Amino acid sequence: MRGVANAERAPELVVALGRAAATVFGASRFAVGRDTRVSGPMLQAALVAGLSSHGADVDDLGVLPTPGVAWVSATEDIPAAVISASHNPFPDNGIKFFAAGGRKLDDALEDRLEAELDRLIAGGTPIALPTGREIGRIRSRPAAPAYVEALVASLGGRRFPGLHVVLDCAHGAAWQVAPHVFEAAGARVDVVANDPDGVNINDGCGSTYPEVLRRAVVELGADVGLAFDGDADRVLAVDADGNLVDGDQIIAICAIDRRQRGLLPEETIVVTVMANLGLRHAMSEQGIKLIETPVGDRFVLAELESAGLNLGGEQSGHIVFRDLATTGDGILTGLQVLDVVARSGRPLGELASVMRRLPQVLRNVAVQRGATLEGAAGVWSEVEAVERELGDGGRVLLRPSGTEPLVRVMVEASTEQVAQAAADRLVAAVERSLT
Numbered sequence: 001m002r003g004v005a006n007a008e009r010a011p012e013l014v015v016a017l018g019r020a021a022a023t024v025f026g027a028s029r030f031a032v033g034r035d036t037r038v039s040g041p042m043l044q045a046a047l048v049a050g051l052s053s054h055g056a057d058v059d060d061l062g063v064l065p066t067p068g069v070a071w072v073s074a075t076e077d078i079p080a081a082v083i084s085a086s087h088n089p090f091p092d093n094g095i096k097f098f099a100a101g102g103r104k105l106d107d108a109l110e111d112r113l114e115a116e117l118d119r120l121i122a123g124g125t126p127i128a129l130p131t132g133r134e135i136g137r138i139r140s141r142p143a144a145p146a147y148v149e150a151l152v153a154s155l156g157g158r159r160f161p162g163l164h165v166v167l168d169c170a171h172g173a174a175w176q177v178a179p180h181v182f183e184a185a186g187a188r189v190d191v192v193a194n195d196p197d198g199v200n201i202n203d204g205c206g207s208t209y210p211e212v213l214r215r216a217v218v219e220l221g222a223d224v225g226l227a228f229d230g231d232a233d234r235v236l237a238v239d240a241d242g243n244l245v246d247g248d249q250i251i252a253i254c255a256i257d258r259r260q261r262g263l264l265p266e267e268t269i270v271v272t273v274m275a276n277l278g279l280r281h282a283m284s285e286q287g288i289k290l291i292e293t294p295v296g297d298r299f300v301l302a303e304l305e306s307a308g309l310n311l312g313g314e315q316s317g318h319i320v321f322r323d324l325a326t327t328g329d330g331i332l333t334g335l336q337v338l339d340v341v342a343r344s345g346r347p348l349g350e351l352a353s354v355m356r357r358l359p360q361v362l363r364n365v366a367v368q369r370g371a372t373l374e375g376a377a378g379v380w381s382e383v384e385a386v387e388r389e390l391g392d393g394g395r396v397l398l399r400p401s402g403t404e405p406l407v408r409v410m411v412e413a414s415t416e417q418v419a420q421a422a423a424d425r426l427v428a429a430v431e432r433s434l435t
Contacts (some may be wrong), residue, residue: 002094005039018050038198052136074102170206235330270312
C-alpha cells in the first residue's frame with residue numbers, strides 16, 4: 001500500500017489495517033520498522049495502535065531497512081511490517097507486510113487481508129476488543145546491531161581490508177546500518193546522503209539518482225560506489241571510473257562467480273522480462289541459463305523458490321540471494337559484489353565488462369481506458385516487422401501497465417539510434433490502434 005501520507009494513507013486507514021492484520025494473521029506478536037520519512041512515526045503509531053488494540057504485542061524496531069525487518073521476521077518467525085514507500089518521493093509512504101518467516105504474502109493471504117480491511121472501512125461489526133491486561137504491549141527494540149552482525153556473517157569470515165567504497169544512503173533507512181556493515185567488513189568507507197531530515201529521502205540521491213555518487217567515487221579515488229534506495233532493498237554500483245553498474249550487470253558478476261564456486265544450482269538464474277538483452281548474451285556465453293518472469297521481485301522470488309534456485313533479480317538493483325536472505329537486500333548485495341572484487345583481485349569495471357548493455361528505449365503510450373493489446377492486429381504486425389529487422393541483435397517488448405491506461409513499449413538494439421527509430425514505429429502503431 002503506497003500513497004500520499006495523511007491523504008491517501010491517512011492514520012485512520014492505517015489503524016484499520018493494523019486491526020485487519022491482527023485478525024487475519026492471528027499472531028500474538030509483530031515486528032514493525034520504518035524508513036526516515038517525516039510521516040513514518042505517525043503511520044507507524046497508527047499501525048501499532050491497530051495491532052495492539054487487537055491484543056498483539058509489537059516490537060518497535062525503529063528506523064531499519066526493509067530487508068532488516070524481513071530478517072527479524074525470518075529469524076524470530078513472526079509477521080512484520082515496514083512503513084516505507086521505498087524509492088518514492090518523501091510525501092508518499094506505505095505499508096508492506098511480511099508473513100512469519102520473512103516472506104512476502106501469498107495471494108490468498110493478501111486477499112483475506114484486503115477483505116477484512118474493506119469490511120472494517122465499511123463499518124463492519126468489530127470483534128470484541130481486548131481490555132485491561134489483554135491489550136497488546138509495545139516495546140522499543142532496536143534490531144540494527146544484530147542485523148549488522150548477520151550481514152557481515154554472510155561473508156563467511158572473509159573481509160576486504162583496504163578496499164575503498166563510497167556509500168550513497170539516499171538519506172534513508174540505510175544511513176546508519178550500511179556504514180557500520182562495510183566498516184566491520186574491513187572496507188575504507190566514505191558516505192554521502194546520510195543526513196536524513198524527514199523530507200530529503202531519495203531527493204537527488206540514492207539508486208534513482210546516482211550522479212552524486214558517480215562524482216564522489218571519482219573525486220575520492222574510491223574503488224567502488226554503492227547507491228541504495230530509501231528502504232535499502234535495492235542497490236546500484238559505480239566503478240572506479242564513475243561508470244554505473246546496474247542490477248543486470250551485478251547479477252552477471254555474481255552468477256559467474258557463484259558458478260565458478262559451485263554455488264549456482266542448475267547453473268540457472270531468474271530475471272524479469274525487462275532484463276537487458278546484453279545479460280542474456282553474456283549468460284549464454286558463460287553457459288548459464290535464464291528463467292524469465294513478469295516484472296516484479298515477488299515473481300522472481302516465487303520462481304526461485306519453486307525451482308530451488310538461489311540468484312535472481314531486476315535491472316533496478318533489487319536482487320535476491322535466496323540462500324542468504326528471504327527478500328532483496330541492497331546492503332547484502334553490495335557486500336557480495338565487494339566480496340567478488342576482493343577475492344578476484346579485479347576491479348569492478350573489469351568484472352562488469354563481461355556484459356555489454358544494449359541501448360534500451362522505454363516509452364509509455366497513453367491508450368483509451370479498457371483498450372487492450374489482445375487482438376490489436378496492426379500493433380502486432382508492426383512488432384513482427386521490427387523484430388525481423390532487429391534479428392538477434394535486438395529485442396521488443398510491449399506490455400500493458402497494471403495500474404494505468406498505458407502500454408509500455410521497450411526496444412533494445414545495437415545502437416541508440418536504431419532503438420529510438422524502432423520505438424517510434426511501435427508507439428505510432430499503438431496510438432493508431434488503441435487511442
